[in-house]
Amino acid sequence: MQLLDCPVRNYAWGSRTALAELRGQPGPSPHPEAELWMGAHPADPSRLAGSGSTLLGQIAEDPVAALGQRVCERFDKRLPFLMKILAAEEPLSIQAHPSLQQAREGFERENHRGISLAARSRNYKDDNHKPELIVALTPFSAMAGFRDPASTVELLEQLGSERFVPYRDLLAAQPDGSGLRALFTTWITLPSSDVSELVDDLAESCVALLARSQRGRFAAVARNLLQLVERYPGDAGVLAAILLNHITLRPGEGIFLDAGNLHAYLHGVGVELMANSDNVLRGGLTPKHVDVPELLRVVDFEPLELAPVPLRNAEPGGTVEQVYQAPIDEFALSRIELDATGLLHSVSHGLSRGGPQIIACTRGEVIARGGEQEVRVPAGGALWIPDSDPEVILHAVTARDEVFRAVVPH
Missing domain, CATH: 2.60.120.10 (Jelly Rolls)
Incomplete structure (x- = not known):
């Protein structure tokens, strides 16, 4: 590691x-x-810290040791996932x-x-x-994902803009994925002058909606749309945002x-x-660059009921490691909480073997021990564990350690 x-x-x-x-x-x-x-x-x-080589290079030198035979065969000797910490201002x-x-x-x-x-x-x-x-x-x-069309029709009604009536009626007449495709395509292909007028009108309508109610069903959506108008005036993406689920x-x-x-x-x-x-x-x-024809080929216009991903314990009866249940072959993500005092969580946690792993520390600091190796992983740091390594055990350093673990699921 x-x-x-x-x-x-x-x-x-x-x-x-x-x-x-x-x-x-x-x-x-x-x-x-x-x-x-x-x-x-x-x-x-x-x-790889302390060396002149990259993780990509190490995997290429000995893919079986890095990834394991199973991952090599399944994903053409490539690490199938990419982990990031994203900060959006x-x-x-x-x-x-x-x-x-x-x-x-x-x-x-x-x-x-x-x-x-x-x-x-x-x-x-x-x-x-x-x-x-x-x-x-x-x-x-x-x-993320298209809101149920009936709810979007209701949003357009509450905005109360005359300019949006034809678009509201278009979606109301076909409240499904085909209607969403038609409306999205209409907006994203409008002349820039028409987009600017619609976006300006949208801003006025959102201000009026919030003046009537700061806590209504679409108040948070209206605030988001106003922020987008401020940052991207005249951008057709602001109109597309009307159709999407908004979540915090x-x-x-x-x-x-x-x-x-x-x-x-x-x-x-x-x-x-x-x-x-x-x-x-x-x-x-x-x-x-915005390639409208290619985007329209890729986008799934079926409405999406957006909800947080369910969690399950990694081990029966355990609570230290919880796995996010995503339906995908390339990766699985889990969250591990450790506590050096032992009052709230376990002081240590063993990581099951089998395939490559990346551990990202997002709070506190942990010590990883495997075989004769010991590595300290600070907040913002990441640890690479190849398939060939012995079992690694994480040990808490502070009372509120948090790490995320990326693996390739079996």
Whole structure:
């Protein structure tokens, strides 16, 4: 096992304080820090602390020792997941991720056309899909999946805008996935002048709705929409946001997003685990490339009943490690709480063997012991455990230690 030196990705929507505070570094940082990558993605692999090699390179040198025979055969000698700590100070773009087949076809198609991987117009950076699970470390606001159309019709009625009546009627006449596709396509392909007028009108309608009631059913949605209008005036993504579920996760709660689920994270810090991919099709709230025809091929327009992912204990009768139940083959995520006093939680916890693991410490500090090795993992730090290692036991250092564990499920 080895500590990882994890790259920080700087995007405009990131925080200048959250990741610095987590890692015990001085803040504010010179640039917004958006994501801490823990894994072996070719675009930015983690490095093995104290050595000149990357995790990607170590896996390539001896994939069976790193991943185990089962994972090598199943995932073509590649680590199938990418772990991140994400810090959103401002909304991310509205986006969706392709299915595995769509990713393979799109990657091959763009390679055949000779589009550079670094090109702004490139949609597919790799040939993998990107289902993802996000778990909140702080209160975490997000939009994800299409709301039940009947509820969206009610929202449009409460907004009370004459400009939106034709769109409300369009969805009311076909309150299903086909109606959502028709309305979303209409909005995202409108001329920019029409989009600007609708977005301005939406802002006025949201202000009026909140003036009537600060605690109504759609009050939180109206506040979110006003924030989006302020940051992205004239952006069709603001209109798309009307159609999505709006949710705020409490710390420890998570949501799973499968291929095709349109979503945007709004604010907060969370642990994100996904298939090892960087494929993104954007639909707005961004100055980056938006490929409308490709986005429409990828998005799943069926309404999604969004709810936090259920948890189960990793062991019968145990409460130290809880697993987020996501229906995916590439990864499983669990949350482990340890307590050096032994009053609230166990002082130590053994990690079952079988396949590669990454451990991310999000609070306190833990000591990992395996065989003759002992490694201290501080908050904001990550530990790589290859398949060939002996059993690792985590030991608490403080009274409120928290780690997240990424594995490949059997």
